[in-house]
Amino acid sequence: MRFSLFFSFVIVVGIYSYNFSEAREPVCSKFAYEEQLLEKMIRTEIKVETMVNEIKKTENNVISTLGDIKQTVTDMFADMKGNITDEMLKRSDEIKRREESFKKLFEETRTNLTSDMEAKREELTQLQGKLERPPIAFHAHHVTNLVLDTSDEIVIFTKSVINEGTGYDTSTGIFTAPVGGLYQFDVHICALNGNYAFIGLLLEGKIIALDSSYAESYYTCSTFGAIVRVRSGEKVWVKSTSSASNRQLGQDSVRMNTFSGVLVNN
Incomplete structure (x- = not known):
C-alpha cells in the first residue's frame, strides 16, 4: 500500500x-x-x-x-533460558540433596533424643518408685514357747517394737519381703541355764546363718545374722535346728530374745 x-x-x-x-x-x-x-x-x-x-x-x-x-x-x-534452566536445575538438585541430608540428620537426632529421654524417664520412674517406697524394717522380741524339743520348729517372736512395711508377722514368726533388695537380719538368742540352744536363720527354707549356745552360767546369750539379697515375696524366719529335752531358751527381766531385719538397699 x-x-x-x-x-x-x-x-x-x-x-x-x-x-x-x-x-x-x-x-x-x-x-x-x-x-x-x-x-x-x-x-x-x-x-x-x-x-x-x-x-x-x-x-x-x-x-x-x-x-x-x-x-x-x-x-x-534461548541460550540464556537454557543456561538459567540448567542453573536452576542444579540449584534444585542441591537443595534436594541438602533437604534429604537435613531430614536424615534430624531423624537420627530425634531417634537418639527419644531413646535418651526414654532411658531417663525409666531412671526417673525407678528413682521415684524408690523414693515413694516406705522404709522396710522390723524388730520383734518375746518368745512364748521357749522349749525347743521339736525339730525344725519356728521360733516365734510375738511382740513387735517396729514393723515398717508390715513385713513381719507376729503370729507366725515369718518375715515376708514387701520389696526385693539387700537385707540385713540379726538374731539374738539366750539359752536357759544348763540348756542348749541350736538356732538357724532361713531364707525360703535354706539356712543362711547358724548359732549354738550353752548356758553354763546364768547370763549366756549370743548374736548372729546375715546380709542377704531377698526377692519381693520371699520369706525369712528363725527355727530350732536341733531338738532335745535340754534345748530351751531363757528370757527374763535381764535377757531378751530378738529377731530384726532392715532393707539396706533395693
Whole structure:
C-alpha cells in the first residue's frame, strides 16, 4: 500500500515536471510535441521503476536485517533460558540433596533424643518408685514357747517394737519381703541355764546363718545374722535346728530374745 501511494506521487511529480518544462519549450509541430512527450514519459517511467526497485531492495534489506536481529535475539534468549534452566536445575538438585541430608540428620537426632529421654524417664520412674517406697524394717522380741524339743520348729517372736512395711508377722514368726533388695537380719538368742540352744536363720527354707549356745552360767546369750539379697515375696524366719529335752531358751527381766531385719538397699 505504501509503495502504491509512493508510485502515484512519483508519476504526478513527473507529469507536473513535464508540463512545466513543456510550457517553456517552443512548439514546433504536433508530431514533435507528442514525440517529446512520449520520450519524457518513458524516461520518467524508467526513473520511477528504478526508484521502486531501489525501494523494494532497501525494504528487503531492512526486512532481512530485522529477521537477522530477531533470530539473534531469539537465539540469545534461548541460550540464556537454557543456561538459567540448567542453573536452576542444579540449584534444585542441591537443595534436594541438602533437604534429604537435613531430614536424615534430624531423624537420627530425634531417634537418639527419644531413646535418651526414654532411658531417663525409666531412671526417673525407678528413682521415684524408690523414693515413694516406705522404709522396710522390723524388730520383734518375746518368745512364748521357749522349749525347743521339736525339730525344725519356728521360733516365734510375738511382740513387735517396729514393723515398717508390715513385713513381719507376729503370729507366725515369718518375715515376708514387701520389696526385693539387700537385707540385713540379726538374731539374738539366750539359752536357759544348763540348756542348749541350736538356732538357724532361713531364707525360703535354706539356712543362711547358724548359732549354738550353752548356758553354763546364768547370763549366756549370743548374736548372729546375715546380709542377704531377698526377692519381693520371699520369706525369712528363725527355727530350732536341733531338738532335745535340754534345748530351751531363757528370757527374763535381764535377757531378751530378738529377731530384726532392715532393707539396706533395693
